[in-house]
Amino acid sequence: MAWSGEMRKGVVELCVLALLDDGPAYGYQIAQRLALHPSLSMKESTLYLLLARLQKEGLVAVEMRASERGPKRRYFSLNADGRARLKGMASFWGEMREDVGAVIGGETS
Amino acid sequence: MTFGTERIDTAHIEKAIAQLEQSLRASGYDLDEMGSIAQGAREHVEELIANDPSVSESELIAFINGFSDPEIAASPQPPANEHGLTGMFALASALVGIAIMIAAFLSADPDLGGALMLLGTLLGGGLACVLGFLSRRSQTGKIAIAMGAALWLCLFVFLAVP
DSSP states (O other): OHHHHHHHHHHHHHHHHHHHSSSOHHHHHHHHHHHHGGGGGGOHHHHHHHHHHHHTTTTTEEEOOOSSSSSSEEEEOOOHHHHHHHHHHHHHHHHHHHHHHHHHHHEEE | OOOSSOOOHHHHHHHHHHHHHHHHTTTTTTTTHHHHHHHHHHHHHHHHHHHHHHOOHHHHHHHHGGGGSSSOOOOOOTTTTTHHHHHHHHHHHHHHHHHHHHHHOSOOOHHHHHHHHHHHHIIIHHHHHHHHHHTTEEEHHHHHHHHHHHHHHHHHHHOOOO
């Protein structure tokens, strides 16, 4: 459904930043973690575009690491600017969630 | 690359990734975006093979093809008229150059005419070409380049004619 994709786009950056706040992760790992939550599951290509944009904006650092099994992996980690962005986005999301809930619930202020 | 296995032909995977890159380019993604997606596709293919050695080549190719349609639109390319102001300056420079050239032709004094011709070409033609090149994506920029080049051509023709 096109509208669900549109709605997801707005919050997926917040979710990826939040996942990276738990520690460095590589693309496949992030995709797997997001896939655990069906409403957040997105195309892998979308995830890589988003990671590239976060890197371009200086919010995440990238490091190549060897793995015990499988190929070398590109690990993404949150830097200070990324954490600040996450804090701002999380705060705004909280306000938005309350406001949307109020509107949907028919409450008036 | 670690794609190659007994059942998976590296060349087929590379071909699928090359086709993915072409498709992304055609959809308006720039080189950085295209590179990130293609690199992501490679990484995922490697992970899929590492996690499931029984994965088939056709499954991997179908997976790579799925990368060709991201849910996030390509970064907007600068519109053609973004450099409109620079293009206008380029065009204005070319017109000033032409005016100086006309004055040079009409001048009765050959020394003054020569100096004006040089000035018109260097100042008008030169600026028109430089600014036109900077704004080459706009229509005015293209026209300015043509006019600037014409001014230079005029100078060379007059220098060549004894």
